[in-house]
Amino acid sequence: xxxxxxxxxxxxxxxxxxxxxxxxxxxxxxxxxxxxxxxxxxxxxxxxxxxxxxxxxxxxxxxxxxxxxxxxxxxxxxxxxxxxxxxxxxxxxxxxxxxxxxxxxxxxxxxxxxxxxxxxxxxxxxxxxxxxxxxxxxxxxxxxxxxxxxxxxxxxxxxxxxxxxxxxxxxxxxxxxxxxxxxxxxxxxxxxxxxxxxxxxxxxxxxxxxxxxxxxxxxxxxxxxxxxxxxxxxxxxxxxxxxxxxxxxxxxxxxxxxxxxxxxxxxxxxxxxxxxxxxxxxxxxxxxxxxxxxxxxxxxxxxxxxxxxxxxxxxxxxxxxxxxxxxxxxxxxxxxxxxxxxxxxxxxxxxxxxxxxxxxxxxxxxxxxxxxxxxxxxxxxxxxxxxxxxxxxxxxxxxxxxxxxxxxxxxxxxxxxxxxxxxxxxxxxxxxxxxxxxxxxxxxxxxxxxxxxxxxxxxxxxxxxxxxxxxxxxxxxxxxxxxxxxxxxxxxx
Amino acid sequence: xxxxxxxxxxxxxxxxxxxxxxxxxxxxxxxxxxxxxxxxxxxxxxxxxxxxxxxxxxxxxxxxxxxxxxxxxxxxxxxx
Numbered sequence: 001x002x003x004x005x006x007x008x009x010x011x012x013x014x015x016x017x018x019x020x021x022x023x024x025x026x027x028x029x030x031x032x033x034x035x036x037x038x039x040x041x042x043x044x045x046x047x048x049x050x051x052x053x054x055x056x057x058x059x060x061x062x063x064x065x066x067x068x069x070x071x072x073x074x075x076x077x078x079x080x081x082x083x084x085x086x087x088x089x090x091x092x093x094x095x096x097x098x099x100x101x102x103x104x105x106x107x108x109x110x111x112x113x114x115x116x117x118x119x120x121x122x123x124x125x126x127x128x129x130x131x132x133x134x135x136x137x138x139x140x141x142x143x144x145x146x147x148x149x150x151x152x153x154x155x156x157x158x159x160x161x162x163x164x165x166x167x168x169x170x171x172x173x174x175x176x177x178x179x180x181x182x183x184x185x186x187x188x189x190x191x192x193x194x195x196x197x198x199x200x201x202x203x204x205x206x207x208x209x210x211x212x213x214x215x216x217x218x219x220x221x222x223x224x225x226x227x228x229x230x231x232x233x234x235x236x237x238x239x240x241x242x243x244x245x246x247x248x249x250x251x252x253x254x255x256x257x258x259x260x261x262x263x264x265x266x267x268x269x270x271x272x273x274x275x276x277x278x279x280x281x282x283x284x285x286x287x288x289x290x291x292x293x294x295x296x297x298x299x300x301x302x303x304x305x306x307x308x309x310x311x312x313x314x315x316x317x318x319x320x321x322x323x324x325x326x327x328x329x330x331x332x333x334x335x336x337x338x339x340x341x342x343x344x345x346x347x348x349x350x351x352x353x354x355x356x357x358x359x360x361x362x363x364x365x366x367x368x369x370x371x372x373x374x375x376x377x378x379x380x381x382x383x384x385x386x387x388x389x390x391x392x393x394x395x396x397x398x399x400x401x402x403x404x405x406x407x408x409x410x411x412x413x414x415x416x417x418x419x420x421x422x423x424x425x426x427x428x429x430x431x432x433x434x435x436x437x438x439x440x441x442x443x444x445x446x447x448x449x450x451x452x453x454x455x456x457x458x459x460x461x462x463x464x465x466x467x468x469x470x471x472x473x474x475x476x477x478x479x480x481x482x483x484x485x486x487x488x489x490x491x492x493x
Numbered sequence: 494x495x496x497x498x499x500x501x502x503x504x505x506x507x508x509x510x511x512x513x514x515x516x517x518x519x520x521x522x523x524x525x526x527x528x529x530x531x532x533x534x535x536x537x538x539x540x541x542x543x544x545x546x547x548x549x550x551x552x553x554x555x556x557x558x559x560x561x562x563x564x565x566x567x568x569x570x571x572x573x
Contacts, residue, residue: 083518096530098513146518186532191510220517222540223564233536237521260517272537304516460514490514 002040002374004358005070006031006133007063008078010046016083016135017143023208027152028078040074040358046083053129056085060109062118073129073374074322074358077110080134080265086291089349090118092138092342092397092428097311098460099346104413105291107132107352108166108443111326113386120349121396125338125389126329127382129322131286131357136277138266150413155356156283159251160318160363161213166190167316168212170205172198173240174233179299181218184309187301188216188316198230198239205240206337207248213361214254214312215284218296218305221259226272228259241354242278246292249282254321254361255286258296259305261353276354286355288312293348295343297490303347307332311353319366322357326381333388339454340395341476343490351437369484395456399428402455406482410457413487417475423459430454452481501557502565503573504524506533506549522546523566525554546570550551 006028014021019413028044035042050062067075077084088103093099104120126153133151136144169189175197182192194212198219219228219239230239242258257263257275266274276287288311294304310331312326329348336344405408414421440449459475477487503528511521519541524533533556534540549572551565558567 096563097510099515099533100512102562220541222517222534224561224566225540227539229539231541234542236539238539258516260512260515293512293517295515 002073002358003070004035004042004074004076005041005066005072005076006042006044006076007047007066007084007479008044009051009059009084010048012054012083013079013143014141016138017145018141020143020145022147022308024143027149030155031152032418035358043070044078045070053292054085055242056087057116060087061111063355064115067128073354073378074320075110075128075460076106076322077130077132078356079132080137081105081365082137083135084132084231087116088118089120089123091292092345093426094425095210095225099293099423101292101356104349106349108349109128112389114389119394120345121394124333124345124392125385126326126333127385129320129378129381131307131322131325131353131355133356134265134277134280134354136273137265137269138269142269143370147277147281149327149334152278154283154285155359158359158361160360162363162434163316163318163362167214169194169214169216170196170210170212172196172219172228172230173217174230175199177218177231177296180297180301180305183301184218184305185216188309188312189214199237200235200322201230201239203227203241203244203250206245210245210248211250213252214275214316215248215256215279216312217255217257217259217262218306219259221255221257221261221264221421223261224264224266224271225261225343226266226274228257228262236484240275244274245275245278245282247282249279251277251283251285252361253284254286254288254309254312255279255284258290258294258308258398260290260293261286262294263352264291265354273307273367279445284355285359285361286315286353288325288351288353291352292349292350295347295490302488302490303343303455304351306335307351309438314423316362318362320358320360321355323377323381325353325357326385330381330384330388333392337388337392339456339478340392340457341424341478342395342397342428342458343474345395346461393454395428396431397431398427398455401425404457404482406420406484409484410477413477413484414475417489419459419475423475426458428456428458430456446471447481447483452479454480454485498537498559499557500565501555501562502531503555504553506546506552506554508550514522520547522550524554525529531560533567533570535570536568544560
């Protein structure tokens, strides 16, 4: 029998739900009973006894202690950030002029064996199958029990639906990111027939359009805002409003949103219900998205494109929501390893899933040639996550930029990438942890990987397509001991 | 008297690039105060298009609302 623990903080729930807290406990008890019928042994554990304060550090420590004690197959955090806090990680790209997120609200640390830290680098070793079932954020005494009831009842009655090849979908892309989204949609669904561009798409979709079980968005999103936005030139029409979802979403829908702030959870009384919260209210069972500003190239594939598509592909292959997310994180890290640039670091930290991680949404096409136990899957995932962590070094921003002795080569790359030499430059160095991997006398290009650090030089430039249309291009140059190893560009969206 | 979470700021309306190099990049309206610059947004308005605020570029204003991270959500904007 599989095991699941639901972790939450009783005192915060009591303050938020007052006398309705007992009814909330009954809902969780009903979930335990329903899980039992699905061969999942579930228990609710209040973190309160493990906590001296409700700080992020204490919560991380408590989750780690309980995880080690129970080693569950699934770990579900119950409650929004005002019940169990997100872990706020330092954003390696934070600058007031460009990436305004000082912190990244993250659940990634809860998925990792590493101890509490504010550093994204500490959590490149995810091993745990986790997810967060959020309630609606709200002030003390203002807990919305009706919302929780709908979400839990939806989980209780869930059954995986049969896999379709190719799966049917609803997808919207900002018009300016059409090429990149087409590749993502093709990779996930095998065709782009149903991809909508915004503009002209402007929300208010019919129930027929929204009917498919897979939803995908590559649009703009804003802090504390309840819409996603399309873009064509300087026009940013609403591509989806939270209210567009009311009574139109098919039970069991799964969503991936690349949008900035795509999975934020808002106090309804303050800003209105967020798109993520309203999807769950309207019978979606899993929502994957970002807490903060996200990145991806305009034409190719990278960053948010990748982690979102990995998630949906895993779901369609029959993984539980939590395993789909863990495998997406591990695949993203595998592709990015061994040296993560700061954009990759932010991406791995900022995406999380909302919903019960134990839910299998799609029944895979059955094969009789293999037999794979949950124990085997977990063992493999833990081993892989720990190996990833051991092989990925820390990427740290260097405050005093080292002078490039390979300046002419850098200039040549700037020219090839259509940059000039007066762009803002940030430098990141990879702390070497290769002592355990490389034999001491093994050199590449005459350079010892043990004695020399990998360095990323990050440049940003404006590109005027046609006034007033403009884009920003980011160039990341990778080097070691002043020898260029490669470069890539991320184009702003 | 202002509610606990309400603030009043005085400053100049400026328009500058927000989120350079990110998926959120656009020309945004800021209020530039002695303490710093904050993205200025009317509560509930499109965060990427604010033609009415852009028309106020260069003007000194007093705004009332709430500050969350780097965004000031205003419900009152008054020209000096």
